[in-house]
Each structure stands twice: as C-alpha cells, then as structure tokens.
Amino acid sequence: MTTHDIPATATASAAAHQPLLHARGIIKRFGKFVALHGVDLQVYPRTVHSVIGPNGAGKTTLFHTLTGTLRASEGSVVFDGRDVTQEADHQRVQHGIARSFQVTSLFMNLSVRENLRLAAQGVHRSGAFDCWHPPSGARAHTDVVDTSMERMGLTRQANLAAGTLSHGQQRRLEVSMALASKPRAVFLDEPTSGMGIDDIDEMKHLIRSLRDDHTVVLIEHNMNIVMDISDTITVMQQGRILVEGKPNDIRNDERVRAAYLGNMITGGRA
Structure with a gap:
C-alpha cells in the first residue's frame, strides 16, 4: 500500500497522536544558576x-x-516536525507559535482594532513596520481582526483605546492579539x-x-x-x-x- 492509498481520516488520526511540540532535555542557565534541569515535554494537537x-x-x-x-542552553525544541531550537x-x-505575557503588553493609545491589526501584520517582518502606506486592503487584515474580536467578545470595543478597557477586557485583547497571528x-x-x-x-x-x-x-x-x-x-x-x-x-x-x-x-x- 502506498501513501496515496491511506485514507485521509487515518492520516489525520495518526497526526493527532503525534506531538505538535516536543521539547527534549531543555536546560537553561543564567550564569552559574540553572533554572531548568533537562526538561522533556510533549504537547499534542x-x-x-x-x-x-x-x-x-x-x-x-x-x-x-x-x-x-x-534561547535554551542545551536541548532541543521541535515544533510541527521542525527544529526551532535556534x-x-x-x-x-x-x-x-504565539503567546501572551504575564504582564499585559498592549499599545494603550491605539484602538482595539489597531492593536489586532498590528499583531496580524507583525507575523511577517517585511510589512510589520511599514508606516508609509495606509492600512487598507490586505494590509488591514480585516477578516482576521474581525474574527479575533468576535471570538474574544470585543467587537463592541473595536474603536476604543486599549487603555480605556477594563483589566479583564485588556487580558482578552492580549489573547486575541495572539490569535490574530493565526x-x-x-x-x-x-x-x-x-x-x-x-x-x-x-x-x-x-x-x-x-x-x-x-x-x-x-x-x-x-x-x-x-x-x-x-x-x-x-x-x-x-x-x-x-x-x-x-x-x-x-x-x-x-x-x-x-x-x-x-x-x-x-x-x-x-
């Protein structure tokens, strides 16, 4: 049987049983202090x-x-089959891979929509800081922004400055910014x-x-x-x-x- 003969459902099932992220032997040193001692971690899809x-x-x-x-001092990080250690x-x-931080990190003077647009735009470095062209068309990332706001319940706050949101709304915006990178x-x-x-x-x-x-x-x-x-x-x-x-x-x-x-x-x- 060739790979072409394997049903798509079987392939998807096999992929679900493989870790999306696999960290092996992660050691992190800060000078003489060792913060991580050979950590192994598998995270599934x-x-x-x-x-x-x-x-x-x-x-x-x-x-x-x-x-x-x-950067890990020793060990490896494999994500979706790719070694991303370095x-x-x-x-x-x-x-x-996207993340939020323990301390809220937002552009407080910008609107919710603009925070999300910058997060979506920033995935590709070539256009992340293009200040010479207005954010129209594809650069506005309208579909991504609207979907992220709707999912996190922020549509009504779209045009409000992030600094005016409640703490709970700011935390949701930060998660939404992580999602904006797809x-x-x-x-x-x-x-x-x-x-x-x-x-x-x-x-x-x-x-x-x-x-x-x-x-x-x-x-x-x-x-x-x-x-x-x-x-x-x-x-x-x-x-x-x-x-x-x-x-x-x-x-x-x-x-x-x-x-x-x-x-x-x-x-x-x-």
Whole structure:
C-alpha cells in the first residue's frame, strides 16, 4: 500500500497522536544558576496542556525557551516536525507559535482594532513596520481582526483605546492579539491574573473553546481553572518535571500536594 492509498481520516488520526511540540532535555542557565534541569515535554494537537508548580518552579522560563524569548542552553525544541531550537521568537511566530505575557503588553493609545491589526501584520517582518502606506486592503487584515474580536467578545470595543478597557477586557485583547497571528499553538501565561470572578469564568470558557482550532499551552495559578479545562497537566518543581498526567491524577497525587505545601512553608518565589 502506498501513501496515496491511506485514507485521509487515518492520516489525520495518526497526526493527532503525534506531538505538535516536543521539547527534549531543555536546560537553561543564567550564569552559574540553572533554572531548568533537562526538561522533556510533549504537547499534542488541539489540547489544553497546563504547566503548574509553586513559585520558582521554572514555568515562565520554560515558556520563554519554548517560544523563543530565551534561547535554551542545551536541548532541543521541535515544533510541527521542525527544529526551532535556534530560532528567535519572531521566527517561531511565522511557524505557528504565539503567546501572551504575564504582564499585559498592549499599545494603550491605539484602538482595539489597531492593536489586532498590528499583531496580524507583525507575523511577517517585511510589512510589520511599514508606516508609509495606509492600512487598507490586505494590509488591514480585516477578516482576521474581525474574527479575533468576535471570538474574544470585543467587537463592541473595536474603536476604543486599549487603555480605556477594563483589566479583564485588556487580558482578552492580549489573547486575541495572539490569535490574530493565526497560530497552531498559543501559549498563555496566567491569562486570568488580576481578574475579577466574572471575568475569570468568562476567560475560562474562552480558553476551553480555543482547542477547537488551536493547541493551548497554559500557565495558570488558579487550580479550579486548570482542573476544569486541561487535558494534560505538567507539574514542575525546582526546574524539573515532578509529575505529569490527567487532572484527576494530578489532583490526588501526594507529590503535588507536598510540592505546594513545601513551597508555602519555605516562601519560595517565581
């Protein structure tokens, strides 16, 4: 049987069982300090994969190395079959990796629509800072912008300056900006940080819906959210993976309980 004889459904099923992202032996050093000690991670397509752990566990450093904000000292990162270990963050965006940040990063004086247009335009460096031509036609990325706003419930705020939005709306805008690059995988770093109860519940449902079209890698301290929406949870401690599994397995794991309680006693920091 040739590859042409294999049904498309079988091919799609096989692809779903292959990791979209595979990190092997990730080590990150800052001088003599080792923040990550040989981390291995596999993230599968169209799942929500949460990375949790006490403060100082190395979660954000791992995010930085996977998305290209930081270069790994050792190890490899393979995304969609491509080795991106040596590529910078802007290059990884072009291959389908997008992220939000723990601290909201928006153009506060620009409208919601303009923030999203710049995010969509910035995928390709050649046109990212073209200030000589008005954003019309294809450069306006109207379809992408409108779809992103609708998905994150921001259509009514389209022409408002980002700085006038509530904190919850700003967090949704940042996630929407990540989606505007049409990523295959979106990395969300504490997207509910600082939100009120109503905003948190809405964001939880939005994140869960993202896996219909995207792979989601999530750092989140709100354990109720993590347990409700995750397909897989990786627990980190002191720069290493402590345990990985389904939410029920993690909830009942004594090693996880000990890691969190121990950190509370010692007062560890991220």
